[in-house]
């Protein structure tokens with residue numbers, strides 16, 4: 001039975017790759033907390049939104065059981081546990097609500113560097129070490145391949161050297177860990193990043209309002225992550241050359257300065273304003289270019 005609460009509870013990783021960015025993202029939504037002495041619970045101060053600090057593997061289950069309302073976890077973990085539930089005949093109990101733009105990696109098959117890769121058919125009869133057996137099994141079935149899935153909870157990449165497996169299915173970001181173990185990635189099963197996970201059903205009462213507000217703020221924070229306010233001046237006749245360089249800008253504001261022919265432009269740009277782009281703008285007639293950070297945005 002789900003206790004009725006009028007506070008929202010979000011599960012995040014206690015320590016690890018997603019712990020700091022998850023907290024920073026929630027803090028950028030205006031949340032702040034007082035931490036319990038055992039560092040497992042953070043009591044929401046500015047808003048009734050509390051954090052539970054846990055192992056990432058526990059997050060989908062906490063949502064499924066209604067212990068937490070939301071969670072920040074890798075898509076890889078969420079999809080693996082979803083696939084596992086599906087195999088066991090259970091109905092979906094959590095879903096991805098937003099992708100958060102950090103913790104990027106992919107779940108990939110990696111074979112010894114000495115192999116020449118001809119395609120998935122080559123995997124028939126091999127032993128594949130992984131911490132993602134449900135996702136791997138589902139992929140093998142889709143490809144029509146029968147192979148031996150060896151489930152390991154950690155140090156998957158050394159399994160081939162230890163003779164436990166012929167190849168691995170593991171998370172890769174830079175590929176350095178694979179290379180250090182003389183493995184090379186050959187196929188991607190899942191593109192992953194940190195996601196906001198929530199229950200399949202709707203929230204009710206106070207928590208519905210809190211969740212709605214949090215999502216609204218989160219969308220603003222995610223959108224402003226790369227957003228900058230761009231300002232410059234230009235002659236009126238240069239504007240047609242300048243606007244095509246700003247395809248990611250929301251309707252720019254044009255202000256007249258010093259008579260009719262000189263304009264000041266300000267535009268909220270959502271893509272990256274690289275030096276290259278600023279130089280292109282300058283060449284097209286922009287003067288006094290200035291890029292400002294966006295503190296908050298409420299659509």
Ligand code: ATP
Pocket residue numbers: 013014015016017018054055056057073074075076077103104105171172173174192193194
């Ligand atoms: P926990 O103690 O919480 O169980 P963990 O060891 O399972 O921690 P981390 O290594 O901190 O987890 O990784 C958390 C998530 O970070 C992964 O599930 C994945 O989504 C993401 N990630 C990004 N890059 C990588 C990478 N190169 N290797 C592993 N995970 C990565």
Ligand code: MG
Pocket residue numbers: 055056057
């Ligand atoms: Mg884990």
